Amino acid sequence: MSVTIKDIAKLANVSHTTVSRALNDSPLITLETKEKIKKIARELNYSPNYSARSLVLDKSYHIGLFFSNIDHGTSSHFFYEVVRGVNHVIKDQYNLVVKAIDDYQDFNRINKKNFDGILIMSQSTKDNPFIYHTLDKKIPLVVLNREMQEKGLFNILSDDKRGSYKATEYLIKKGHKRIGIIEGRKGFKSSQERKEGFLQALIDYDIPFKKEYMIEGDYDLESGYTAMQQLLTNQELPTAIFSSNDDMAVGAMKAIQEKNLKIPDDISMIGFDDNIFSSFLTPALTTVKRPIEKISNEGAKGLIQLMNGEKPLNNRVYINTELIIRNSVKSL
Numbered sequence: 542m543s544v545t546i547k548d549i550a551k552l553a554n555v556s557h558t559t560v561s562r563a564l565n566d567s568p569l570i571t572l573e574t575k576e577k578i579k580k581i582a583r584e585l586n587y588s589p590n591y592s593a594r595s596l597v598l599d600k601s602y603h604i605g606l607f608f609s610n611i612d613h614g615t616s617s618h619f620f621y622e623v624v625r626g627v628n629h630v631i632k633d634q635y636n637l638v639v640k641a642i643d644d645y646q647d648f649n650r651i652n653k654k655n656f657d658g659i660l661i662m663s664q665s666t667k668d669n670p671f672i673y674h675t676l677d678k679k680i681p682l683v684v685l686n687r688e689m690q691e692k693g694l695f696n697i698l699s700d701d702k703r704g705s706y707k708a709t710e711y712l713i714k715k716g717h718k719r720i721g722i723i724e725g726r727k728g729f730k731s732s733q734e735r736k737e738g739f740l741q742a743l744i745d746y747d748i749p750f751k752k753e754y755m756i757e758g759d760y761d762l763e764s765g766y767t768a769m770q771q772l773l774t775n776q777e778l779p780t781a782i783f784s785s786n787d788d789m790a791v792g793a794m795k796a797i798q799e800k801n802l803k804i805p806d807d808i809s810m811i812g813f814d815d816n817i818f819s820s821f822l823t824p825a826l827t828t829v830k831r832p833i834e835k836i837s838n839e840g841a842k843g844l845i846q847l848m849n850g851e852k853p854l855n856n857r858v859y860i861n862t863e864l865i866i867r868n869s870v871k872s873l
Contacts, residue, residue: 544585552581604635604844605656607671609664611641613726616760616788618816619833623662623685626837630845642667648674656680658844660837663687664729681847683840687730688857695847696857697840701731701813704829704862705738705783708811711827711864712781713746716873717809721754721779723768723789729760735785735813754779758789765792773800780873781809787816787828794822794869805871815865824868831862 546564550557555574563570563578570578581587606627608615628637635657642661645651651659651674658681661672665687672689675682683695712720722739725732736755743750756771758764765784772779773796784790790812797808804810804824812819815830839860843853 544582544587549578549581549585549587552585553578600657601653601655602635603638603656604631604841605651605659606637606639607659607661608639608641609662609668609729610643613759613761616786616814616816618788618818619786619814622833623837626834627660627841629834630838630841642671645671651675651680652678653680658682658848660685660840660844662837663689664726664731666730667728681844683844683847685836685840693856695840695843695853697836697843697860698858699831699833699836699860699862701734701831701862702738702741704831704864705735705785705813706742707738707862707864708813708827708829709739709742709783710746711866712783712809712811712870713742713748715781715809715870717781718748719754719777719779719781720748720750721756721772721782723756723758723765723772723782723784723793725758725785725789726760727757732760732785739783758785760786760788762788762792765789766796767792769793769796773797773802778808781811781870784810784812787812787814787819787826790826790828791818791822794826805869809870811870819865820867822869827867827869828865829862830865832860836860 546557546560550560553560559570559574560578563575564582606624624639631637648671659675660683661668662685672684683697685697688698689696709720720743722736724736740750753775754772756768758768765788768789769792772782782793784793790810794804794810797804802808810826812826812828813831815828819826819828839858846853
């Protein structure tokens with residue numbers, strides 16, 4: 542038989558309301574009483590009945606984590622980092638519902654009855670109808686990864702354009718002038734910003750760029766592989782490649798090695814994201830670290846604040862990228 546709040550109340554010699562408040566960290570309960578009640582709950586292996594609590598408190602105890610798309614353009618590492626960052630904050634206080642926006646034919650089920658708050662890892666302006674629907678339903682909302690100018694909307698993102706600029710600048714300072722790019726998925730804001738940073742660095746350093754050195758990818762291994770195969774058909778090969786994410790860089794490295802070319806002796810490679818495997822490649826991949834887990838972590842904290850009726854200090858928070866130098870770039 543499962544343990545209830547009333548069981549804990551009897552042992553603690555307090556009301557069941559006091560137990561409920563203590564377990565929910567209410568400021569109305571003293572620290573001493575909270576610790577006493579929580580200790581009893583742990584000893585009894587108490588597990589909260591979210592269904593019963595939701596009826597009493599008019600809450601679903603569900604937080605939605607939505608991606609633009611899960612099947613395409615979302616790498617497994619990116620997905621893992623986002624979920625881990627959010628889950629680290631909400632722990633066992635809420636159930637995390639992970640979905641893709643394009644799974645929904647309509648948004649009727651996106652309401653306050655089903656979600657206490659929503660985080661959106663947004664990649665594209667195609668997400669806007671979902672975002673505006675959520676705002677219209679007065680559901681606490683945080684948008685990650687893509688800048689939104691909507692007044693009062695809480696936004697957390699990294700400066701991808703600056704990150705790709707620094708990566709390209711690093712290649713240029715290493716003596717590279719024939720630099721190619723494997724772009725991210727078409728229509729994604731991150732793809733656009735990384736390409737813009739790449740081009741801006743070439744312009745600032747008077748480095749000519751060739752259209753045949755610019756190939757679209759899809760943020761996955763296979764597209765990096767096929768994009769690099771295409772780049773290798775050029776009569777004059779690029780000496781360095783900027784890949785818009787590490788997954789595509791791995792695919793590109795395979796294509797290079799299949800042509801009996803060496804990295805970085807023949808072609809240097811630089812990525813973006815700093816995936817967990819990037820330091821274990823041969824050679825270890827130089828890349829731009831985008832702190833996705835931190836972005837997600839801060840987004841979840843901000844959402845909890847909004848759900849508690851508090852306003853975050855800043856509506857828009859930028860988290861810096863960092864160039865991680867390893868062994869995949871050669872000095873010319």
